[in-house]
Amino acid sequence: MSGGYLDKNTANTSLDIEKRLNRIVKIGTGLEIKHTKMFEYLNASVLEKSENTLRLTTKESIKETFIFPGDNVSINCSNTYDLFAISGKIKNINSLNPLDLTITTTSIERLKDSRKYERYYVSLMANLNSPDFFDRVFVVVKNMSSGGIKFNCSEYLSMTDNVAVEVILDRTNRLSFRGAIVRRSKCKSYFEYGIEIREISESNYECLKHYLNYLASD
Known part of the structure; x- marks a missing residue:
């Protein structure tokens, strides 16, 4: 495109x-x-x-x-x-x-x-590991780019530099990285967060690029 x-x-x-x-x-x-x-x-x-x-x-x-x-x-x-x-x-x-x-x-x-702007609107399930919670937190990713994601969550999360994220792209592919919560806003019954990618493996980065290219060609 x-x-x-x-x-x-x-x-x-x-x-x-x-x-x-x-x-x-x-x-x-x-x-x-x-x-x-x-x-x-x-x-x-x-x-x-x-x-x-x-x-x-x-x-x-x-x-x-x-x-x-x-x-x-x-x-x-x-x-x-x-x-x-x-x-x-x-x-x-x-x-x-x-x-x-x-x-x-x-x-x-x-x-x-x-x-x-290479920012793509999606609706993807994801799991997040945060120091605030013992168990994984379920979130919904609303948009993503090569630099990070924005997601919705019912839980209040601290603005922290250490969260692990696993985005479920489809039945077989998962995208995993560590990042920092850099933005938070209250939206009625849920919170909206922005996460900046800080640590990502080469294989996961290739997965992210492939998925963004797929979205760009849609």
Whole structure:
């Protein structure tokens, strides 16, 4: 499959950005935001919008403390027909828990293939060994990439660097690795977590690449 297609009419001037933001982003709009050092996107919503500036908040707790004013971020925003990739810089950090940022938008591009980001939505069963529990914890993997996974779980898990994960890919194949829980958010009756892969064997890494290639060709 070919990579994402970028609209040639990219908005990269203040006036163009303001016009396009007015069309695609409203107060309360749901979108995804990713810091350059994060391996996956966080769910966020728009609190305020003014000209080329957005104030965004997430429900997720983050373990990292590498976020600073002036850092670059990427934002995904979609409507019925298109996906827009918004680039920006952090203007203000209003809060870390929950994450609340003011972003100055620097460009907006219209994409026709969201899998440009190599993050794939799945629904896979998995087992997790955490220091918090004696027995394995059952989780449901919702998306995965070469850097980690996002999963749902009914249990509250600590933000720890030492969890063992076994993802059931199909009847015969299992993907195993060790990782760190780097994000956690409460979603009504369950929790949503992000795990970053820290230790993975060569055979499991090949298994992961093969499975992602399979998803990309679907």
